[in-house]
Amino acid sequence: MSNDELKNLIVYTGVYYQDDATYRARSQVWFETFDNAKKLGIKVVVRNDGGLPPEMLERIKAYDNITIVEKTAPNTLGGGRREALRRCMEIAKADGLEHPVFLWTEPEKDDLITEKNLLPLVREVLAGNNIVVAAREKKAWNKLPPFQRFMEKRANTRANQIVKDETGTDFKLDFWFAPKAFDKVGAQEFLTYNPNKDRLDLWDSIMVPIIEAIKKGKKVKGLPVDFLYNKKQIEVESDESNRDIKIKRIEQYTQILKELGDKKWREFFNVSKEQLANIRELNKAKPEGYKEEIAKEKKSLLGNFFK
Numbered sequence: 217m218s219n220d221e222l223k224n225l226i227v228y229t230g231v232y233y234q235d236d237a238t239y240r241a242r243s244q245v246w247f248e249t250f251d252n253a254k255k256l257g258i259k260v261v262v263r264n265d266g267g268l269p270p271e272m273l274e275r276i277k278a279y280d281n282i283t284i285v286e287k288t289a290p291n292t293l294g295g296g297r298r299e300a301l302r303r304c305m306e307i308a309k310a311d312g313l314e315h316p317v318f319l320w321t322e323p324e325k326d327d328l329i330t331e332k333n334l335l336p337l338v339r340e341v342l343a344g345n346n347i348v349v350a351a352r353e354k355k356a357w358n359k360l361p362p363f364q365r366f367m368e369k370r371a372n373t374r375a376n377q378i379v380k381d382e383t384g385t386d387f388k389l390d391f392w393f394a395p396k397a398f399d400k401v402g403a404q405e406f407l408t409y410n411p412n413k414d415r416l417d418l419w420d421s422i423m424v425p426i427i428e429a430i431k432k433g434k435k436v437k438g439l440p441v442d443f444l445y446n447k448k449q450i451e452v453e454s455d456e457s458n459r460d461i462k463i464k465r466i467e468q469y470t471q472i473l474k475e476l477g478d479k480k481w482r483e484f485f486n487v488s489k490e491q492l493a494n495i496r497e498l499n500k501a502k503p504e505g506y507k508e509e510i511a512k513e514k515k516s517l518l519g520n521f522f523k
Contacts, residue, residue: 294421
């Protein structure tokens with residue numbers, strides 16, 4: 217049975233699939249998340265970002281509490297999330313929810329979709345906070361692979377310094393932990409992100425709006441949650457020798473901080489834009505010997521990266 221306080225909550229997320237060990241493990245956890253939401257009577261909007269095998273998509277469609285938003289046209293990751301949020305708002309209106317609470321989370325965070333973690337988040341939004349940023353406690357941080365833990369703690373420190381420099385407020389928000397709960401006022405910050413189509417609009421789409429909300433005087437709060445990562449995901453993604461995962465973490469670190477306004481990384485991308493453009497073209501065209509050429513370009517980038 218669902219708790220009465222959770223009747224105001226609508227969760228939204230996105231799913232994307234590749235046939236490799238990482239996504240096979242993650243997709244198993246998705247259904248634990250969906251099962252948790254079903255048991256609590258919580259409605260979920262799922263943006264289908266692509267790659268799902270037909271049988272997996274049909275399995276998601278079988279949940280009567282899930283609404284799927286299909287990818288009908290090319291869009292950014294952030295744009296897809298905004299599509300899902302707009303659907304959440306339509307559902308809230310149709311259901312007559314006077315004070316809806318919207319929660320963005322990644323589908324692998326099954327332990328978040330539990331009463332112990334959802335109730336505190338919902339209560340803080342209903343108490344008047346426009347955006348509540350969920351934060352990991354020590355036991356969750358300690359489960360992370362060392363490289364990921366180092367990068368995300370460092371990224372949070374830099375992001376919170378940006379907030380302090382730009383707003384004069386001393387927050388300690390866990391920016392790199394995806395879940396954020398918010399009301400209709402907070403939702404507008406996420407819905408109106410990237411109006412000029414000149415932002416990265418990937419992972420930044422759920423982080424930059426928080427700083428913008430603080431600048432505008434909206435009520436923003438960080439809230440520790442009693443969260444633990446699913447063992448299936450940690451076992452697959454804890455390989456410290458996994459070069460691809462490490463590269464992705466570095467890309468997220470630099471690109472998000474750049475979009476947040478970190479001067480160091482804005483300078484890096486400005487100085488390196490010709491080399492980065494060349495790498496993109498080489499990856500697209502894949503001429504003979506392109507791997508060697510990309511390696512050469514990336515090596516030359518290191519001088520800018522470690523300035």
